[in-house]
Every structure is written in structure tokens, then in C-alpha cells.
Amino acid sequence: MRAVVVRGFGGPEVLQIAELPAPEARPGHVLIDVDRAGVNFADILMREGTYITEITLPCVLGSEVVGKRRSDGRRVLAFTMRGGGYAECAVAPRGTTFTVPDAIDDGAALALAVQGNTAWHLLHTCARIRRKESVVIFAAAGGVGTLAVQLARQAGAGRIIAAASTPAKRRLALELGADVTVDSASADHLAERLIDANGGHRVDIVLEMTGSPSLTASLEALAPFGRLLVFGYASGRAATLDTRDVLAGSKSVMGFALPQIYPRRGMLAHSMNELWNAALSGALTPHVGGQYPLSEIQRAHMDLQARRTTGKLLLDPAR
Structure with a gap:
């Protein structure tokens, strides 16, 4: 599969496209064919080696994805927990994987994930x-x-x-x-x-x-x-x-x-449900500010870091 690999901390140039073996789902996890991945400012800090927790290299960044669960084809939103979202396939815990309502598109779902819950x-x-x-x-x-x-x-x-x-x-x-x-x-x-x-x-x-x-x-x-x-x-x-x-x-x-809320039973599920309902009712409109091919991940990071963007940024792993 195609993925973005970081082998050394630094600027956007350390984000490199590579062919990697597809991940395997551990017990209690699901395998997802990624349709879109989210880009977050925390990814920049991880890339630079200045994030609040230690990052082990080499790694694939990306903490949230929308795609089809391999086991049943259901469209899901998932928090990957250990990165891995900047790729064609990703693994996520069952407890941080949620079925996406049909009326909410991939971009809106990703906007509601890390940013919405935050x-x-x-x-x-x-x-x-x-x-x-x-x-x-x-x-x-x-x-x-x-x-x-x-x-x-x-x-x-x-x-x-x-x-x-x-x-x-x-x-x-x-x-x-x-x-x-x-x-x-x-x-x-x-x-x-x-x-x-x-x-x-x-x-x-x-x-x-x-x-x-x-x-x-x-x-x-x-x-x-x-x-x-x-x-x-x-x-x-x-x-x-x-x-x-x-x-x-x-x-x-x-x-x-x-x-910090991921291991606390019910906290993420509760806020995710509140966000789904607000978006479905029209009380909340997620704002998608840009979509980039996986091959242009360096540009996505540069635009975000230079504050040239608004709203949620997406990656398309098929391009």
C-alpha cells in the first residue's frame, strides 16, 4: 500500500511516499480501507519531534480516517490512536471506530473527529x-x-x-x-x-x-x-x-x-453522538477548507503551518 513515512524529524521534506505492507488488525481492532484521512496541526509537531508525547521513528502519521471497514464494508470514522492514517489502509481500535450516518459526507465526518471532539x-x-x-x-x-x-x-x-x-x-x-x-x-x-x-x-x-x-x-x-x-x-x-x-x-x-479521553469509557462516544446529532439537525456545519492528494502531503503541511488554510484539511490516499 502507499503511505507517507517519516524516518527522521524535520520540515515537510521528511514526509516521503513509500510502498509498505498493509497492516494487520490486532485483536480488538479493525482494518479500514481509507477513503479520506485528516490532517491536523498536531501532525506538524509530530513531524518536527516537538509533540507533547514521544514519537517513535519510523512512523506513519495520521490520527483519523474515514473509509470502509474491511470486515463488512460499512463506512466508518476511526481514531487510529497510534497514527497510520496517511495511507491506503489503516488499523483502529473498535472502541474508537464509529459508523458514519449516511447524510454526513466524508469531509464533514473528519471535521467532526479530532477538531469537533476537541x-x-x-x-x-x-x-x-x-x-x-x-x-x-x-x-x-x-x-x-x-x-x-x-x-x-x-x-x-x-x-x-x-x-x-x-x-x-x-x-x-x-x-x-x-x-x-x-x-x-x-x-x-x-x-x-x-x-x-x-x-x-x-x-x-x-x-x-x-x-x-x-x-x-x-x-x-x-x-x-x-x-x-x-x-x-x-x-x-x-x-x-x-x-x-x-x-x-x-x-x-x-x-x-x-x-486523554479515549480510554475513559463513554466520553468519546457521548461527544461523537452529540456532534452527529448537531450536524444532522443543521445546528452545526463542518467547514472543509482543502483536499490534497496523498502525493502532495508536503504542500498540505506547508499550507497549514503557514496559516494559509481554514477549516478541516483532507488527504485523498488514492491520488
């Missing part, structure tokens, strides 16, 4: 969002952001503030339901601009994935008992927080990594 758990499991609370969403035109804007609106958020780096991305966030936008391309006076966007009031919830300096500004903009949820560090610059800033405002800072 957005859902950030708002509901971590932030425990309440009606009328204000929410700041960084990278609001990205895979997580486009869904978080809609889910926050569905949850009854009082004011949704979308932070994005270009006018086009900010327009997309407004179309999806944000109340106001903030230019995140500049860090100058960012905390003050977030507060101004909330009518002069400090904000209740911030979903942040870029790292320093926006994380520091987000903490400064939080209201008493506000919650700052950290789910990435796309800038590559980690922020150091002063615990006095947390104590003084009774503020909370919490990290979130989606793989």
Missing part, C-alpha cells in the same frame, strides 16, 4: 460553559475554531469573540456565528482589545492554542473565576505563567489533549 470537550467538559458567558476563540477560522464558534452559539454563549489573523478569516468567523472579531496577527495591547470586544468587560472563557504571547494576554483579559483552556502551542513558543496572576483573580488554567 471543541466540544473544551467547551463542555473543561470550561463547563454556562448560558450568557463570554467566550474568546483563538484561531477561529481553523478546524477547531470554526466548530467552537458554532458550538458556543448552540450552548447559549452571551458574546462570542473570534480571534483570527486575516480579514478573510475574521469574516468567516462572523458568518459562522461570532459576534465580534479581534485581529490576532498583532500582540500589541491584545488583552485590552479582547476586553474592548466584550464591551469593556473581562471575559469568562478563552480557548487558546497559539502560545506566547497570546496566552499571557488571554490570562490578563480573564474575569474573576474565568477559565483559560489551552489546547496547543502553534506559535512554537511556550508561555510561562505567574501563579500570582491566577490567584489574584481566582482564575483557572487547564490544558486539554483529546487522546
Whole structure:
């Protein structure tokens, strides 16, 4: 089978197409003929060797696929757990494999997988969002952001503030339901601009994935008992927080990594069901921003890393 292999950490050039033996399904796993695979920013960190967990080389990246289960031909969405999605065939645990409703296409299904579940758990499991609370969403035109804007609106958020780096991305966030936008391309006076966007009031919830300096500004903009949820560090610059800033405002800072919910019985199944229902009802519209042939995986990574994309990116392993 054709697959994308990483044999050494580095830039997009380390992503190489190779012919590999098809994987075999271990007990408790299923074999899937992949129709589309998802591309995530975490894949870039894995490729670079800077991900939050250790990556063993050589490896095939890709944490989510849509395709046909080899045993019965059923169309499924699967979280592969150990990578392997950038390929014509992939293996996934039965417990993280879900039948895709007929009315949801492959791209929408993949958008709801890693990004959809991340957005859902950030708002509901971590932030425990309440009606009328204000929410700041960084990278609001990205895979997580486009869904978080809609889910926050569905949850009854009082004011949704979308932070994005270009006018086009900010327009997309407004179309999806944000109340106001903030230019995140500049860090100058960012905390003050977030507060101004909330009518002069400090904000209740911030979903942040870029790292320093926006994380520091987000903490400064939080209201008493506000919650700052950290789910990435796309800038590559980690922020150091002063615990006095947390104590003084009774503020909370919490990290979130989606793989932590996989072994917790029922958590992924519950959020996946909520996302399916929201998409089927029309309350949630997944945004697919681009589709690349497997042979152009290097370009996909370059476009994502340069922030030239919006929404969910897909790979077609047949091309």
C-alpha cells in the first residue's frame, strides 16, 4: 500500500511516499480501507519531534480516517490512536471506530473527529460553559475554531469573540456565528482589545492554542473565576505563567489533549453522538477548507503551518 513515512524529524521534506505492507488488525481492532484521512496541526509537531508525547521513528502519521471497514464494508470514522492514517489502509481500535450516518459526507465526518471532539470537550467538559458567558476563540477560522464558534452559539454563549489573523478569516468567523472579531496577527495591547470586544468587560472563557504571547494576554483579559483552556502551542513558543496572576483573580488554567479521553469509557462516544446529532439537525456545519492528494502531503503541511488554510484539511490516499 502507499503511505507517507517519516524516518527522521524535520520540515515537510521528511514526509516521503513509500510502498509498505498493509497492516494487520490486532485483536480488538479493525482494518479500514481509507477513503479520506485528516490532517491536523498536531501532525506538524509530530513531524518536527516537538509533540507533547514521544514519537517513535519510523512512523506513519495520521490520527483519523474515514473509509470502509474491511470486515463488512460499512463506512466508518476511526481514531487510529497510534497514527497510520496517511495511507491506503489503516488499523483502529473498535472502541474508537464509529459508523458514519449516511447524510454526513466524508469531509464533514473528519471535521467532526479530532477538531469537533476537541471543541466540544473544551467547551463542555473543561470550561463547563454556562448560558450568557463570554467566550474568546483563538484561531477561529481553523478546524477547531470554526466548530467552537458554532458550538458556543448552540450552548447559549452571551458574546462570542473570534480571534483570527486575516480579514478573510475574521469574516468567516462572523458568518459562522461570532459576534465580534479581534485581529490576532498583532500582540500589541491584545488583552485590552479582547476586553474592548466584550464591551469593556473581562471575559469568562478563552480557548487558546497559539502560545506566547497570546496566552499571557488571554490570562490578563480573564474575569474573576474565568477559565483559560489551552489546547496547543502553534506559535512554537511556550508561555510561562505567574501563579500570582491566577490567584489574584481566582482564575483557572487547564490544558486539554483529546487522546486523554479515549480510554475513559463513554466520553468519546457521548461527544461523537452529540456532534452527529448537531450536524444532522443543521445546528452545526463542518467547514472543509482543502483536499490534497496523498502525493502532495508536503504542500498540505506547508499550507497549514503557514496559516494559509481554514477549516478541516483532507488527504485523498488514492491520488
